[in-house]
Amino acid sequence: MKRTFIILFVLSLVCTMGQAQNSPLNKGYKKALFIGAHPDDNESCAGGTMILLQNQGCEVVSVYMTSGERGIKGASLDEAASIRRKELAEACKVMGVKYRLMTQIDGQSEINAERYKEMLQVIEEEKPDVVFTHWPIELHRDHRNCSALVLDAWKHSGRNCDLYYYEAELGQQTRNFTPNAYVNIESVVEQKHKALLCHESQKPQEILDKWHYDMEKFRGRESECSVAEAFVLLQKTRN
Numbered sequence: 001m002k003r004t005f006i007i008l009f010v011l012s013l014v015c016t017m018g019q020a021q022n023s024p025l026n027k028g029y030k031k032a033l034f035i036g037a038h039p040d041d042n043e044s045c046a047g048g049t050m051i052l053l054q055n056q057g058c059e060v061v062s063v064y065m066t067s068g069e070r071g072i073k074g075a076s077l078d079e080a081a082s083i084r085r086k087e088l089a090e091a092c093k094v095m096g097v098k099y100r101l102m103t104q105i106d107g108q109s110e111i112n113a114e115r116y117k118e119m120l121q122v123i124e125e126e127k128p129d130v131v132f133t134h135w136p137i138e139l140h141r142d143h144r145n146c147s148a149l150v151l152d153a154w155k156h157s158g159r160n161c162d163l164y165y166y167e168a169e170l171g172q173q174t175r176n177f178t179p180n181a182y183v184n185i186e187s188v189v190e191q192k193h194k195a196l197l198c199h200e201s202q203k204p205q206e207i208l209d210k211w212h213y214d215m216e217k218f219r220g221r222e223s224e225c226s227v228a229e230a231f232v233l234l235q236k237t238r239n
């Protein structure tokens with residue numbers, strides 16, 4: 001019995017050390033790209049980590065693959081894009097990070113040779129040493145497409161760059177997600193929520209109530225703090 005307890009204790013210690021080692025805050029990154037399919041994806045999935053990285057001197061750029069053109073009922077694609085671009089600019093201001101827009105259209109994102117090239121170009125121009133994006137097993141097609149394009153660009157860029165996957169909606173859109181990295185976001189969680197609330201057209205309080213308050217608490221429980229964000233780290237091994 002005593003021996004079992006010691007083995008379990010050592011295993012949990014090794015696991016905790018591994019998670020701390022995998023935390024993006026402990027890697028000394030100089031530049032981070034967060035690439036989400038829609039305005040508000042980066043903020044809701046990893047906004048706390050964006051703020052914390054920026055605060056420790058890492059340059060953070062929030063990249064949006066679409067402008068959320070289909071996210072407002074009754075608005076034309078152009079009208080919705082214009083509203084959502086204003087909202088994302090406000091959210092990035094609250095987080096203190098830069099942003100960059102890509103040219104795909106919400107709800108009709110594509111994966112083809114041109115789009116692979118476009119994503120690769122973003123990574124080559126920005127020169128990050130870490131990239132964050134959607135987990136590949138996502139029920140939202142734009143999220144899956146974004147993830148596949150980023151994975152391909154990450155592999156083909158000449159950069160020795162880490163890749164972290166984040167989760168959108170635990171247990172619903174995001175499936176089979178088993179984190180190996182956590183970030184304690186207690187110190188910036190209010191700032192994160194303030195950024196998310198800038199996306200007024202998306203009824204952000206409902207999104208927080210339905211998903212992210214619980215997700216942050218659940219991931220916090222797993223990583224021994226009150227609120228956390230969780231990731232899967234894929235380290236680059238040289239091609």
Ligand SMILES: [Zn+2]
Binds near residue numbers: 037038041140143
């Ligand atoms: Zn999305």
